[in-house]
Amino acid sequence: MAKAPQFRVALLQLPAAQTGQDRLALAEQAVREAAAKCGPRTLLCVLPELFASAYFCQTMDPAGFALAEPIPGPTTQRLGQLCAELQVALVASLFECTAPGLYYNTAVVFDVDGSIAGKYQKSHIPCDPQYEEKFYFAPGDTGFAAFDTAVARVGVLICWDQWYPEAARLTAMQGAEIIVYPTAIGGIDSEPPSEWQRQREAWQTVQRGHAIANGVFVATVNRAGREPGPNGGIAFWGHSFCAGPQGEWLAQLGESPETAIVTCDRERAQEVRQWWPFWRDRRVDLFGPLTQRFGPVAK
């Protein structure tokens, strides 16, 4: 069956977590509201990274592992039922346990019938003050992937992956029409607001660059607001956005919880790839050294 000329993506910029909040119900409500504005089988919903809890990686605490669950598991069962009921596709970032002591930062792609189209384990794991992810997560073992859903062929990367052009390229090479980035990023108080702004702009720019280099849509979904933690916690800066295959802005949210629903035009994407046929000319014969950490150290 020929693909529709357009599909839609909903950026569900959820609020920062509060104590005692039912995050799954919150997410469910956001998905329901977005679905109500769109026809069935046309909408891809994207939730922020690790949406089901507070961003527990602010500290290293073995108690945090209690939040993990298997995939499939109770959360994927509930989200699958939701997708089937509403006939929406969904990307949900979860804390996955695959074996005792083995945990991943994993995103699950649900198709519109509620089935799991695939899962992706975050490949690049950060370790920064208040982003202690190397304590919790093994580097992903799925590799880079894109998954067919009734809405679109969806590539998934997660947060820190967004700084790596290789990750976007390899995902686009799997035929992704859109790359989604569930994200948890914000400022910490030891850095001045001018630095937050530079970082935020860099964060958007590098991902718009992935859209351009690969001729794909990019949709990045962050949480919005402050969560407590050491040194004042993290002020998640929102600013979820969607860029078209020329890097053009299709949507950008502010610093508050909010949803954007964006139309992605397949003909436009096709045109952009034909006008500037970057894919044709990659010098794959020269790219072998990309599997090295670095070249010879400069003098």
Added chain:
Amino acid sequence: MAKAPQFRVALLQLPAAQTGQDRLALAEQAVREAAAKCGPRTLLCVLPELFASAYFCQTMDPAGFALAEPIPGPTTQRLGQLCAELQVALVASLFECTAPGLYYNTAVVFDVDGSIAGKYQKSHIPCDPQYEEKFYFAPGDTGFAAFDTAVARVGVLICWDQWYPEAARLTAMQGAEIIVYPTAIGGIDSEPPSEWQRQREAWQTVQRGHAIANGVFVATVNRAGREPGPNGGIAFWGHSFCAGPQGEWLAQLGESPETAIVTCDRERAQEVRQWWPFWRDRRVDLFGPLTQRFGPVAK
């Protein structure tokens, strides 16, 4: 010897070519004026792509090969003397002939003593209406490289290379402190001005992304103004720019011929790489498929 805390780069945005113009004299004048504003051994000058002539690739014409010359050759000899006299480093994009019938789009890096620090042959060759480069140039055989000069360790890529994150990455992996892109890009009249603007923004954004992903300075130098050719020729859009290692704007020129001299702060570059240590986490174990053209075709 420890490196200076800063170095400078001059973006020499030359005018579009006119009939009978001595392009080499024009370039020499621009280099002299920039050098006069800076101390010796602190300045890297960058000229636009194929600055020594009109952009002859608008049409396929075997007569165009008469413009090519060997490296080293008469032009590199003259430019080397200039660099030695002024004690500036220089990146000059030339039309290189290495054997009868074998031509490259090549950039030469001169050190401040006038010697050739190295040359780079453009790896990715475009073939678009009025950019008939595949007719003239073999895909470069040098691979990606950075070269030590007294001013900085300089990575060089050329125009169409700027759309390829792999090229920037492999050049940065050679220890480049700055990646320079001699460029010849503009609009053609069959596309509306709104498209020119989108393209120009995409062109800058993807390169700012390379700066961010790799923690390097990026300096891109275009020519400015219209050159005749089929269908009204090409309106080279100028807008040469320099971005810092966070993708931040350090300079951006307009649509007229002009020079910008930019200070590049090594401490700032070091800080950026330490705050966001992207280099640490590359999943080189997963990057092997980057040497493929594409992955499995999507359904």
